[in-house]
Amino acid sequence: MIALYLLLLIPLLAMPVLALVGHKPWAGRFNNWVNAATFAISVILALIVLRAGTLISDDHWWLVDSFSVYLIALTALVGLTTGIFSGPYMEHEREIGRLTHRRLRLYYAMYQGFMLAMYLILVTNNMGILWVAMEGATLATVLLVSLYRTPESVEAAWKYFILCGVGIAQALFGTILLYFAASQILGTGDEALEWTTLYVHASEFDPTVMKIAFVFLLVGYGTKVGLVPLHSWLPDAHSEGPTPMSAILSGLLLNDALYAIVRSKMIVTQAVPGPLPGYLMMGFGLLSFLVAVFFLHRQRNIKRLFSYSSIEHMGTMTFAFGIGTPLATFAALMHMTVHSLTKSAIFVTVGHASQIAGTQRMDKIRGLIATQPQVGWGLLVGTLAIAGFPPFGVFVSEFLVLVATMESYPWLALPLLLGLAIAFGGLFRHLHPIVFGRKPEGQKPVQANMMPVFAHLALVLLLGLAIPGVLADWFDHAAQLISGGMPQ
Amino acid sequence: METLTSLYGQAVLLLAALVLFTSFVMLAQSRVTALVNLFALQGILLAATTALVAIVQNSPHLIISATLTLGLKGVLIPLLLHWLILRMGLHRTIDEVKRPLQLLLGAASLVVFSYYVTLPVVELSELETRNIIAASAATLLLGMLLMISHRQAISHVVGFMAMENALFFSAVVSTYGMPLVVELGVAFDVMVAAVIFGVFFFQIRESIDSLDVDRLSRLTEIEDNE
């Protein structure tokens, strides 16, 4: 219990401190220490939950079960490694004059604010507070997307704000409808918004109202996940912000929004007879997947390329969660993990690549391996990983998704395979000239700490080759919790 | 199923109808100052409705919510927006809607649509204010329509805030308000959002030298040149 409160308190206290001292040279290291502390606490929490089962606070405000604790640990890990990367990166940005002291302070304060909102989403038991934290996460990052104050970044931030704001308003309406349906049975009061209570009583709720509520919740939180056709803010926001922002937005925020959808689905599937919620998720997921793989080919900006790749993978995950069988859920959970790790590593590497070349346009970035082998090889390996090459973890999870699809909806495996092939082609078509080839005139290596990247990629490789027993059990428990059965 | 025939019932119905009416009038507005004033009026009417429901239903936390709405949406945010208008010199801009009549008729059809969508909710509810649920859903859609049909950034902010108004309204009439913690959290989010909007105006002004958001169009999928 104390661990949980500490998990929230540490970022909360770090925020004002960093708001004051964020421009000092040691601010990055301070940030790292804070992140390390929260990571340690999240590991402790994970151990507690693994040993003792689901943790519910006495007043029913907080809930940590096997699904959320693994996401908490993942969030803390990615936050830590991205923080390690962002320290020297932001220093470099300040040296070349792209950022002022005030903006650095804002950056660090909002970094912790964002982490706080993420943790809040994952540990709260109250659907209303879940919404508040989701909106809080959006608000924390909105000013960071426009940190560089270029016209493009201001436009991206505005689009992000408006689109996500309107989307989340739909989710609030869905939450209100959920509360309404629940209060018919449970009476008004805090109980009718508690996930644990809702999960137990869901079968008594009125199906029609729950259906409408789920549609609003899916559309609302789906905007934050980046489901097509609500995705148009994503490529802009992820490509115009500073690189650490792109890494944590792609790696963490999308996951947490999907988490919110899955929590809602767990309640709704009990109330609504029939496959509608699953079909909706599958439909949106498949649509996002297919649209994203085609858009991959048209991109000229390297960060936009990888943001569309994020949309593609989130689509796959939504699709898998929509199928709902234990195997599909296991695959989706694993995919969440490996995608977070790989995508954040890629964005870090891309950040260095664009620093080397001085631009984000792919036709201007050349000869990375020749210039700075670490960055070049990191990018190549990362792209291999995200495209689904064996023996990386992404291959395993996508394979499992395919197997699950073939078990339940065999004819849908075809578009999936096709899409994967097209995505593969798109990614490599762009990547090949970037990493290989001669070094252009005047391109110099930059100071880069590639340790986090390699750590992430190594983890993904490990997960692909042999999932450690502990992790496999973890995923099993979570899958069982979500889908109500054991994966084979 | 009894209708509201008492004096309290009529007053609540009348206030709810007036809230919906302000949404319509906001749609047809082309002057930015009048838009903000109408939004303030909507906030005040909303606070009055909530207070009335709170008094009759004897629910203290609703009174707190009502005061909060009055303070935040009736006073603070309109004041902030007016200050922004003065600072940015927007009080002379005209945000003309090209075909106001078609827009208003479209809005009327949105009212019918939201009535249709919320029909299951209305039928299930046993509260006295259940008929107003459709009106609140309609106000939500009209807020979105406001954002779509106008070009100035400040109209987008007002539309966004109008949507938050509508959400609060629907929470009040369908369940006599969400739990207080959630309401406080939502209010906090709205306030922070308003402040961030204010900061944004300055940034947008700096980058494109106007607040006509239609001009923010450098990032597109159709990339012909840099």
Add this chain to the structure above:
Amino acid sequence: MAWLLNLLQVILFVATAPLLAGWIKKLKCWSQNRMAPSVLQPYRDLFKLIRKETVVAEGASWIFHMAPYIIFSVAVLAAAIVPLVAVQLPTARLADVIVLVGFFALARFFQALAGLDIGTAFGGMGSSREMTVASLAEPAMLMAVFTLAVSMSTTNLSAAIATLLHEPLTIRPSFVFAGLGLALVAVAETGCIPVDNPATHLELTMIHEAMILEYSGHHLALIEWAAQIRMMIYAVLLANIFMPWGLADNFGLAALGWGMIAILVKLVGITVVLVLAEAVLAKMRLFRAQHFLGFAYLLALLGMLTHVILEVG
């Protein structure tokens, strides 16, 4: 007995319509700080016109000759349907609101044709403008009275108002909106500011006046009288649909007396509001009349929607 009373009511209606016009004129002059003519002046004008010679253009057809009579008789018939002092009179039970709107349409039809009949430019212009205004005003008026009809489950005006009389005092949002919409329509249809300036002498700004430019003598008298009756009908509709208290539902003398006093008070109130509005507003451009009437239609539609959404079930 009822038929006699009915006849008396119609005569009262028709006879006091010019009085209403004179009263409005007086109010307008008071609001502008001018000396007003006597309230009986419209009677003198009508009398003068009847005695004058009627000059008819050479190319005029039977439409031009018949139109004033048709318009006047339709106005009288319409006055028979609208309850002035008492409800549930025999003629009122024979026709409903749709017939009322139909009567107005009939009169407007013949008036427009008469304007076109001679072939002058201004007549045609007035007719086309009148039809433009009417094309939006008619649906708005229909929607406004339908709100009443749907609330009371009958389209018979008299029966609806009678039902309304016996309900407890309630403020319905649907009636508020429908009443506003009907008021706007009334302003447009009777040719008041801000849609049309009745005192204008510039033909290019006329809507209603332009159609009757060619009329003279007793034709003109009939048409003017019909216009005054129409103004009174709209005012009485507004008064008795949305504030029906005081109407007599039986034929006793006391009830009738109260009915007369009630309608007097309501008409005075309505005319004061009308004159104040005219003093404050300016005449709109013709192209904005559409927006004005569209707004009226929207208000009436909103009234209907709020009735269905908020007040049923």
